[in-house]
Each structure stands twice: as C-alpha cells, then as structure tokens.
Amino acid sequence: MEHAPTRAADAYPFDMGSYSRPVRTGSAEAQRWFDRGLAWCYGFNHDEAIRCFERAARADPDCAMAHWGVAYAALGEVAAAEAEQRAFRAAVEGVPESRTVFNNTCRAILGVAEAMLDGELTYRKGAHDEAFAKLRRAAELSDDLTYDEPWGWMQPVRHALGALLLEQGRVEEALEVYRDDLGLSGRLPRAVQHPDNVWALTGLVECLDRLGRSHEAEPFRQRLALARARADVDIAASCFCRLDTSGAHAAHDHGGHGGHAGHCH
Numbered sequence: 001m002e003h004a005p006t007r008a009a010d011a012y013p014f015d016m017g018s019y020s021r022p023v024r025t026g027s028a029e030a031q032r033w034f035d036r037g038l039a040w041c042y043g044f045n046h047d048e049a050i051r052c053f054e055r056a057a058r059a060d061p062d063c064a065m066a067h068w069g070v071a072y073a074a075l076g077e078v079a080a081a082e083a084e085q086r087a088f089r090a091a092v093e094g095v096p097e098s099r100t101v102f103n104n105t106c107r108a109i110l111g112v113a114e115a116m117l118d119g120e121l122t123y124r125k126g127a128h129d130e131a132f133a134k135l136r137r138a139a140e141l142s143d144d145l146t147y148d149e150p151w152g153w154m155q156p157v158r159h160a161l162g163a164l165l166l167e168q169g170r171v172e173e174a175l176e177v178y179r180d181d182l183g184l185s186g187r188l189p190r191a192v193q194h195p196d197n198v199w200a201l202t203g204l205v206e207c208l209d210r211l212g213r214s215h216e217a218e219p220f221r222q223r224l225a226l227a228r229a230r231a232d233v234d235i236a237a238s239c240f241c242r243l244d245t246s247g248a249h250a251a252h253d254h255g256g257h258g259g260h261a262g263h264c265h
Contacts, residue, residue, distance in 0.1 A: 023065040030060035064091035104152040163239035175207035198227035203238035
C-alpha cells in the first residue's frame, strides 16, 4: 500500500540526523517516524521513542516494525506492550514471503524481532526460564540470517540475554553468553561475533569479578577502558532491559574504572 507523506513530519523540532534503518512500508512518513523512534531508543528517551513509533504506526498501520517499536520501548507497561505485540504479529502476516531487505527476507528479520520481543515480555511477566529459552532462540534466528552489511538485525540478542541472566544471578550462564558474543569461545562463526564490543565486555568483566576471577578480567578490563573512551553514554550493564544493576555497580567499583558506551540497547 502506498501512503502519501504529510508535512506534519517535517515540522519535528529535533534534528535526528540522517541515519535510516529501512523497514517495510510504502510511506515515507512512516519510515521517517520509525527512524526517529529508533534514534530516541538509542538515546534512551523511550517516552519520545514511543511517540515517534506511534506516529509511524498511524502513518502506516501495516508497518510491523512500528508496532514492534512501541512494544519494545514500553517501560514496564506489559499490558500495553502485549497489545502492540498483537498488532505487530498481525502486521507481519501481511508481509509477503518474497519481500527482502538486502540479503534477507523481511519475514526472517521480523522473526528475530518477534522472538526477542516475546522473550523480554515473558521475562517481565516473571517466567524467567521460559524467557531465557525464547531469547536463546532469538539469538539462533539472528545467527541464521544471511551475512549483510549493515547487519540484518542490528541489536545483538546475546547482550539482552546476558544482562537478564546476570539480573537473576545466573553468572556462569551469562559468562558463556558473553564469551560467545565476543568470539572468545570459538563456538560461533566470525560473522556473528562482536570482538571488543563495549556492551559485551561490560558483561564479561562483571561476570568474572562476581565469580572471584578478577585476575582473568584484567586484560578485558583494559580493553573495556579503551572501548569506553570512544563512547558517549554511561552504561552499567550490557543491555538497558536489565533494571537491577546493583551487582554491576559492585563489579564496576571493584574494577576502579569509569567510562562510557558506544551505542545503546
């Protein structure tokens, strides 16, 4: 369906830059509002992100990722997020199997989005084991995407999985998740590893400190300090979906290093 853009989008008072993450929509206005919502998520202003994603959904109700954005950015409002999750799933049904974004089908990319969203919502409802299984499945779906530049799915699922495992005190499991993500375990192909990623390094160092293995953390602490020096926001965990960062602060204080992060979750 084609949608004519309106001038309302052009009156937005904030300059969000030129970054665009193409989503399936025939509406230039919906694409513009989605890009703004995503940028606000990256800047941790989830209230404004929701407003932008809602504008995208109004401009094109069939834009699945607009509904995903509202659900993803919802701050602990599980019922509201579930309503958007239902709208997201309905919109996905309207995406042709043949539609692609660069090297991947839209359905494959949206499958990662659905699994990750489902995992995080399940976690918020307190079903932690089920949530972790869903997030592991989301990671597998992301790994299975055909290699692309930029990545078909931009947010590493293991950063959320590791953060939530740590929040539940499952430190050994989280450590293995971060080792996989950083390419230290050798279990994942190079194309899906994120060497020296500031988010994964943050989680790895916290795990080692909490396990009493701070001597093993030292070389990674140095790499983390270098990564933080290039970044512009403070982080205490590998994903902002983790609400309790008391353990992270303790590990951070133990290491004695301050710093910033390069991109957001």
